[in-house]
Amino acid sequence: MTVRVLYVCSEVFPLLKTGGLADVSAGLPPALAAQGADVRLLLPAFPSVVAGVVPEGASLLVPPRDTLGLPPGLGPRSGTVHGPTPWLQQGRIEATGQPVLLLHAPGLYDRPGNPYHDASGKPWADSAEQFAWLGWAAALMGTGLDSTWLPDVVHGHDWHTGLAFAYLDRLAAAGRRRPATVFTVHNLAYQGVFDAGVRERLGLPDPLFRVQGLEFHGHISFMKAGLHFADAITTVSPTYAREITGPEQGCGLDGVLRERRHRLRGILNGVDDAVWDPANDALVRPGYSADDLTGKSAAKARLQKHMGLKPRAEALLFCVVSRLTEQKGLHLLPGVVDELVRRGGQLAVLGAGDTQIEHALQHAAQRHPGDVAVHIGYDEALAHSLIAGSDVILVPSRFEPCGLTQLYGLRYGTLPLVRAVGGLVDTVTDSSLEHLDDGSASGFVFHDLTEADLLSALRRAFALRRREADWRAVQRHAMTLRFDWARAATDYLQVYAQARSDATGTASA
Numbered sequence: 001m002t003v004r005v006l007y008v009c010s011e012v013f014p015l016l017k018t019g020g021l022a023d024v025s026a027g028l029p030p031a032l033a034a035q036g037a038d039v040r041l042l043l044p045a046f047p048s049v050v051a052g053v054v055p056e057g058a059s060l061l062v063p064p065r066d067t068l069g070l071p072p073g074l075g076p077r078s079g080t081v082h083g084p085t086p087w088l089q090q091g092r093i094e095a096t097g098q099p100v101l102l103l104h105a106p107g108l109y110d111r112p113g114n115p116y117h118d119a120s121g122k123p124w125a126d127s128a129e130q131f132a133w134l135g136w137a138a139a140l141m142g143t144g145l146d147s148t149w150l151p152d153v154v155h156g157h158d159w160h161t162g163l164a165f166a167y168l169d170r171l172a173a174a175g176r177r178r179p180a181t182v183f184t185v186h187n188l189a190y191q192g193v194f195d196a197g198v199r200e201r202l203g204l205p206d207p208l209f210r211v212q213g214l215e216f217h218g219h220i221s222f223m224k225a226g227l228h229f230a231d232a233i234t235t236v237s238p239t240y241a242r243e244i245t246g247p248e249q250g251c252g253l254d255g256v257l258r259e260r261r262h263r264l265r266g267i268l269n270g271v272d273d274a275v276w277d278p279a280n281d282a283l284v285r286p287g288y289s290a291d292d293l294t295g296k297s298a299a300k301a302r303l304q305k306h307m308g309l310k311p312r313a314e315a316l317l318f319c320v321v322s323r324l325t326e327q328k329g330l331h332l333l334p335g336v337v338d339e340l341v342r343r344g345g346q347l348a349v350l351g352a353g354d355t356q357i358e359h360a361l362q363h364a365a366q367r368h369p370g371d372v373a374v375h376i377g378y379d380e381a382l383a384h385s386l387i388a389g390s391d392v393i394l395v396p397s398r399f400e401p402c403g404l405t406q407l408y409g410l411r412y413g414t415l416p417l418v419r420a421v422g423g424l425v426d427t428v429t430d431s432s433l434e435h436l437d438d439g440s441a442s443g444f445v446f447h448d449l450t451e452a453d454l455l456s457a458l459r460r461a462f463a464l465r466r467r468e469a470d471w472r473a474v475q476r477h478a479m480t481l482r483f484d485w486a487r488a489a490t491d492y493l494q495v496y497a498q499a500r501s502d503a504t505g506t507a508s509a
């Protein structure tokens with residue numbers, strides 16, 4: 001029997017993307033559909049999302065709280081939107097045909113810029129309302145808002161969707177239909193924690209606001225709501241699934257995760273072949289493969305020219321394509337740049353984020369004109385050029401739930417140099433002698449979050465580069481590895497099946 005999945009998220013490539021979450025929302029749903037699932041995305045109607053969706057079919061009103069028949073006091077108050085009742089517009093993503101429901105809520109999403117924060121980087125003042133409405137719409141869809149399409153599973157992603165699971169719990173307690181629920185953590189560090197004062201506006205009654213609920217040190221945690229109330233929890237790599245049950249990476253929620261550890265599973269992300277395939281990448285021409293790397297050499301020469309680097313084919317070219325935040329460990333980079341250049345290497349950086357890290361990297365570029373180039377900003381086409389044209393991609397993360405750029409690096413024969421944490425552990429094998437010998441080496445792995453340890457991995461990269469045959473063997477192996485969405489989709493379908501069998505009778509008292 002076809003499983004109907006309401007896939008709730010805040011961003012989707014190519015319409016709206018701030019990070020890997022958008023790549024996952026684009027890659028996983030079609031892979032689930034290819035294995036027979038009927039998947040509809042539910043997203044806020046941010047302007048760029050609306051622009052990329054072709055409306056199709058009627059829209060559905062999403063009533064605020066206290067509408068006839070809903071439990072009193074549950075759900076966002078009507079005054080939290082600035083106009084008529086929110087509604088769901090049905091449609092399809094124009095580029096892919098993916099069915100979607102867009103949540104329109106006057107005043108909440110129809111603004112330009114980043115979905116989560118204003119131009120100065122401060123979270124939008126009405127962030128709690130924005131994502132309470134998303135959760136509420138998901139919960140109502142789950143309980144039968146559209147009688148022609150009743151989801152078997154509500155699958156929410158990250159804190160933005162957490163309240164769906166709390167609302168569903170209360171709706172079920174009031175006798176409503178309860179779909180199975182799955183909550184996926186892409187990044188535990190972003191939690192959606194708000195002052196308890198918003199409780200009344202969002203409609204989160206006492207049974208929800210307790211330690212065995214979404215209360216978090218006197219505040220409301222959207223993330224905790226997902227972790228506590230979902231039938232199944234997944235995260236995006238097996239290693240991160242283990243790490244977040246401990247205090248070091250648990251971000252204060254390790255206790256909840258330990259309690260629910262039997263419901264927690266790590267499923268690695270995949271690579272979307274339609275977007276990241278060196279042989280068929282519209283942004284990298286001519287394409288290339290493990291058997292013929294001519295196109296990769298051409299990509300390197302183009303990249304050096306574009307970024308203002310010296311046109312040295314023999315230079316070992318390192319790249320970074322990343323949000324520039326504490327998470328990514330890139331504060332270490334400025335300290336090792338001099339040595340990297342002294343050894344004959346080059347560095348190309350594309351990213352944006354913390355101004356301190358941006359400035360430190362720009363300063364390094366000024367010290368080494370022609371050898372270090374930094375582009376501050378977000379640029380999809382340039383990201384493809386960097387990943388295709390470089391020899392090594394640096395991902396020295398402090399923590400990394402899965403990480404996608406190292407997977408893209410592997411696919412493009414750009415060896416990942418990573419720190420041994422989270423999904424990076426599960427996807428990259430160090431080029432130690434033993435791994436070179438057994439053919440499993442695919443990159444470079446270091447352990448301590450220190451300049452010294454990063455430097456030793458950089459030295460190993462230079463050393464391997466001097467051993468042409470070994471470099472080629474590692475590159476070839478990296479390029480043949482497959483992290484595909486089909487495998488992940490099979491695992492998610494298992495999680496759905498288990499959640500469905502666990503779901504019966506789970507409403508808390």
Ligand code: ADP
Binds near residue numbers: 019321350352402403
């Ligand atoms: P995270 O989601 O933590 O940022 P991931 O590695 O999972 O990290 O995903 C990052 C995604 O964002 C990748 O698709 C990467 O190519 C892209 N990306 C990151 N920074 C930039 C940038 N400055 N310009 C273009 N793409 C970027």
Ligand code: GLC
Binds near residue numbers: 187269423
């Ligand atoms: C988050 C994580 C990243 C992961 C991505 C997609 O942004 O930081 O590691 O790859 O989500 O799951």
